[in-house]
Amino acid sequence: MPSLNWLRVFEAAARAESFARAAEQLNMSAAAVSQQVRSLEEKLGAPLFERHAHSVRLTEAGRAYLPPVQQALMTLEEATEGIFGQSREQGLYLQCVLIFAHGILARGLKDFEAQHPGVSVMLSTGNSARDLQSGFSDLKIIFGNPHAYGAESDRIMGEWLFPVALPEIAAQISQPGDLLQWPLIEVGTHRSGWRQVLEEARVRPGAGRMVFADSTIMAMSMAREGRGIALARAPASDGEMRGAGLQPCLEGFHVRGSQAYHLIYEDLRGLRKPARQFRDWLLDWVATQGWD
Template sequence: MAVSVPSLNWLRVFEAAARAESFARAASELNMSAAAVSQQVRALEERLETQLFERQAHAVRLTEAGRAYLPGVQQALLTLQSTTEGLFGANRAEQLYVRAVLLFAHGILAEGHGDFSTQNPQITLQIDTGNSIGDFSQGFSDLQIVFGNPSAYGAQGEALFSERLYPVALPEIAAQITSPGDLLRQTLIEVGTHRAGWPHVFESSGIWPGAVKYIFADSTIMAFALARSGTGVALARAPASDRAMAEAGLVPCLEGFSVAGQEAYHLVYPDRAALRPAARRFREWLVAYCAERS
């Protein structure tokens, strides 16, 4: 049976009491009486039908269930506080929330963050990552950077750049590959969430793959980790994957060999005219930054 989310007050009291290991100290922090803290904790335990604290004479200790519950409660309260302050606090115009595809965030935003911050020191940028449509439907963001069909994510937007695909592996494996046909004798690491993968590379190159051994990963970052372990050959997705490729110690397998991908990265948002000032500045910076690298 589903359990409804408890009262926010109960959760705040639980978190303070757990952190202080004392109802009295939690009461002082929250400007409540110790009896009121105890009462709200008891109400939470009754709602959850689970004991969260072991009561002692002058202290309380979390039960196993309480210890398991605490990190999630703390994260939820922190997210709620930061979002509230960012949207409605005194500095709300200078808070910026961006959600981006993981590979783009790792390969483009992480590298460019310093440049943006230097130009806009008054803006606090929070970057969250995701890969699926479901990831991008959770929580608030001013702007989203997605890969694929932009209409599935936002009402308005613009293309940033597309990608080029080419095989990469550890240097000792790459040295064994001197022609595209040599790829067919390797284990190929495929990212199943992309439209353009190894079959697209083979078709674009006029190669009939026949029987090929594949293993699957859920992201390019994971595919590179597998390639780094010597498992097989992965596909680079330049330029977003350049940084991850270098960090994994991978090299191109065939110099000058690449094919164009089928999709592009897009910046999306509900309404350009309604963007907050920080979001408008980020949009202008990102479009120019990506144009220099495409």
């Protein structure tokens, strides 16, 4: 087995993507961090990082090795705290798709923390499957197919789609066909999008001119700059829509999306206490908000 200290240094450097920042966190010199990582690589017989001038990046082997190292270190830490009582706080490691974290979770975390003052939430966000499949987490909140991420899941909520734009653009849209006068900003990673919305509105989808964004948050920013009409994905995008000064283009028109947000984990019975607490709170809290 490699030295435990080597593993701690490797994990810190992987998270920081920098030997210098890892050194600050560990109260070591950057040279010492580099040397301990090198010793671990020699022990394993494989490089774990690609070295660059001001940063480091995990190799394929490093990315594969990081999750079990994080899991092992966290298990050891939890066991130490549980037996010897060194800390009253328990860490919850949560990965979440960005728009849900931004538009939904940010509203409720204060409530969760008030109910569970001994739990510290370590939240990281991403947009792609790759973002949410790297690193260790107790729980993941994803959008789309839950089977691609974990063994077990709970459906959290779905979404409603409707077109939004700057007030001066929205004022010129009195019927669905008017939407085609402007570029339609599409998020290409979603199954539900402009094609579904236009078909529901009985407008020929092929007649629209599409421009693409990689996220709903980016689509809203583009609409804010007058580059076209975006699709709101309520309720997760409500705050972003208001912040961008956008408004619905066709009052009362909305389409049910075909995908949903899910809470992902490997084994319900194996969840640590803070993860079980968060799961129970999240499902209850979303239900009280009336979101489905």
